[in-house]
Amino acid sequence: MESLPATDALLLTKIAQRDQSALSTLYDRYAKIIHAIAFKSLHSVEESEEVVLDVFSQVWRISDRYDAQKGRVDTWLFTLARSRILDRLRKLQRTTPSTTFSMDATQIESKADDIDLFQEAFLAERRALIITAMNKLPHEQRVVIELAYYQGFTQSQIARKIGIPLGTVKTRIRLGLSKLKSILANEQDL
Known part of the structure; x- marks a missing residue:
């Protein structure tokens, strides 16, 4: 007989106890959707992957702070993701204008060759x-x-x-x- 999958809240409890397989299960459930949401805002596979890694590394660090009374696990995860996405957008906005204006024609051509x-x-x-x-x-x-x-x-x-x-x-x-x-x-x- 096949066992029922663990609830998200139970997984977080196990993650707080440093159960890596629980983190892996939670990652498998939510990584794709978090990546997709991040990609829609960031338009970058690398940045989106960084958001996913940041979110799950934060889950590993602060899973003991999750409070089921305050909301569902998926809502908590998406809130963490939203925060990481906004951080990345702010970072990109700070760095993009300065590099855009300093590029000359040779830099632009070499970038085009690297696509x-x-x-x-x-x-x-x-x-x-x-x-x-x-x-x-x-x-x-x-x-x-x-x-x-x-x-x-x-x-x-x-x-x-x-x-x-x-x-x-x-x-x-x-x-x-x-x-x-x-x-x-x-x-x-x-």
């Missing part, structure tokens, strides 16, 4: 997959996810911006992320 066509194809495919998955979400859920994860609004700001209760925003984000996770998991299995 990896396979990487570009991978990015285009990944981008299309994410856009397709986001378009499959109900409009109400897609809007709040885009405002939260791609424009950096807090849940309270979203509630004020679109004129709905904060609890409705939280529910739409949770349901939307759950559906997005499911859609992307099904797409990856094809």
Whole structure:
């Protein structure tokens, strides 16, 4: 008889006890969706992979701080991811303007020669997959996810911006992320 999969909360309890297999299981459940969300904002496979690594390394360090009374594990993970994505966006915004203005024509040409066509194809495919998955979400859920994860609004700001209760925003984000996770998991299995 096959055993039932561990709940996310139980996995976090085991991670807090330094169970690496629990971390691996949680990673397998959420890494793809966190990567997809990060990629939509960062447009970089490397940066998105860094976000995933940052999130799960943070989970390893602070799993004992998770409080089931305050929210679900997936919500907690997506909050950690959102924070890491915003950190990376801020970092990129600080570094990009200074390097952009200092480039001369020879630097631009050498960069063009280094373009990896396979990487570009991978990015285009990944981008299309994410856009397709986001378009499959109900409009109400897609809007709040885009405002939260791609424009950096807090849940309270979203509630004020679109004129709905904060609890409705939280529910739409949770349901939307759950559906997005499911859609992307099904797409990856094809």
